[in-house]
Amino acid sequence: MDILNLFNDIQAADPEFADRISPRRAAIKNITSFGSKVAVAALPFAFGTLFKKAYGQTATSSVNDVLNFALTAELVEATFYNTAVARATAGTLAIPTNDLNAIKLIQADENNHVTFLRSVLTSANESAANKARSTAAIPAGTFSTSYDYSGAAKGVPGAGPFSAVFTNYDIFLAVSQAFEDTGVRAYKGQAGFLKGNQVVLTAALNIHSVEARHAAYIRRLRATRAGAPANFRSWVTGDGTTASGITVTAAATAATNPIYANEATTAQAGAELSGIAGAKAATEAFDEILSTNDTLAILTNFVK
C-alpha cells in the first residue's frame, strides 16, 4: 500500500500516465476532491477514481460498494471468531489445543481485514449499517443485535439450525467452513468491479487467497474429525452436501447448500474439462463465483 511507490510503478508501466492525469485534461479537472483536500487514508480510493478518469472508463461508485460489501463479510467473520475464542477460553467450547492455533490466526486475519478495509474505505465512505456492527465477542447467554450465528437472523434468536455453534466444536467448524467458502466465492464475484485498480484489486485478491487458505484449513480440520464424511477435502467437490459435508439437519443443509451452487460445473470459458482428468477433478480445479445478491441471500441467515 505504498502510494508513492505505486505512482512510480504506474509511470514505469505507462509512460503516458503523467500526461493522462494532467490537470489540463477535462476529465481530470472534474476530480475536485483530488489534491490538498484528500486525506492520506483516502488515497487508495482517490487513485481508483483517478484511474477511471485517466483511462476514460466510466466512473462508478462500485469501488465503495465492493469495499462495504467486503467489510460486512469480514465483520461477520471477525465477530464469529472473537466469540469462539472467548468461549474456548471460558471452557464452554472445546477447541482442541492443536486446532486453536489455526483458529486464532484466522481470528487475527479477520480482525485485521476489518481494520484494513475500514482504513481504505475511510469513515466517510463506510455504510451506516457497517458502522453499527461491533466485533466484540458475544457474551454467553446473550444475543447480538447484529448477528445470529445459529442461522436464525430472521427468526427466534439463537434457534437456527446451528444453535449449538458455540458449544459443539463440530458445528462450529461447519459454520466456519460455511463463512470461509462463502468469502472465497464472494470476493471472486467482486473482482470484475475492481478490474485494473492496482491498489484495491490487489488488496482484494490478497484477502481472497487468505480466505481460501482459511477455508481449506478448516475443511482439513473437519476431515480429520471422527465421523467426518469419507474423502472430504480442502477443495470443493461438486455441489450440495457433497461439497459442504454439512448434513446435521435438513435445515442446516438448506442453509448451506446455496454456498455451493454451480460448483458442480465441469466447463470453464465454454470448454468442457472433464475429459482431462475426470469430471470430479474438473469441478474441484476451479472455485466458482457468487454474485452480490447470492452472497447476501446466504448471509441473511446470519446477519440482522
Added chain:
Amino acid sequence: MKTTTQESFLAGQGMARRSFLRFAGASAVAAGLMTSISSCKKNDGTDFQPVDIGSGDLAVLNYAYALEQLEAAFYTQVISNPYNGISADERALLTEIRDHEVIHREFFKKALGSNAIPELTPNFSAINFSDRANVLGAAKTFEDLGVAAYNGVGYMIQTVDYLVLAGKIVSVEARHAALIRNLLGLNFADSTILDMNTGLEKSQTPAQVIPQANAFLQGFKISAPGLGA
C-alpha cells in the same frame, strides 16, 4: 493466427472471443516470438534465449500457463515416483492436486491456442523425490509462489472474464497451499507469505516470481518485459 481448436474453444462465449481477436496485435508478438525461438537455438541445442511471453492479456495467460506447467510436472513426478513411506491418504491428496494442476495447464494451453508459449522443460534436480519433507517443502514453495504470482498480476488483466478465471484458479492454489502446510504440521500461513498486520497475502510481481520459476527450468527460460519482468 487462430487455429481451429482455438476458434471452437472460444465459440459461444462472445466476450472472450472478441477479446482474443482484439489481441491480434499481441498475437503478432507471439508469432514473432515463435520465430525467434527457433532462430536462437544453437546447433548443439544447449543454449536457449529466454522466451518473451509478450504483452497484454496474452502475456498474463502465458505467465499462468508457465507456472501451471511447472506445478503439473512437479506433481506428476511426485505421483510417478512417490516418496518413501507415503501414506494412502497423502497419495490420494497429492494425486488429486496433480489432476487439478494438469487441468489448469491444459485449460491455458487450449485457451491460448497458437499464442501459447512452448512446452517448458522442468529441472527438478534440486528436489529429492524420495524424501517426504523435501517433496512437501517443494510443494509448499510452488503453491505459495503460485498464489503470490496470480495475486500480483491480477490488476494487469484487461479482460474481466480472464480476471474471474484467474480468481477461480488462485483460490484452489491457496487451498492446496493450506493443505500442504497442514501435512507438514504447519499453520495455514506464516509471516513469509502473510502480512501479519493487515491479514493480506504478500503478492509478488512477475519480476519477483520469474527468477524463482526459471530456477526450475532447463532449456527455455521465461522473460516478461511486457509484465515488467
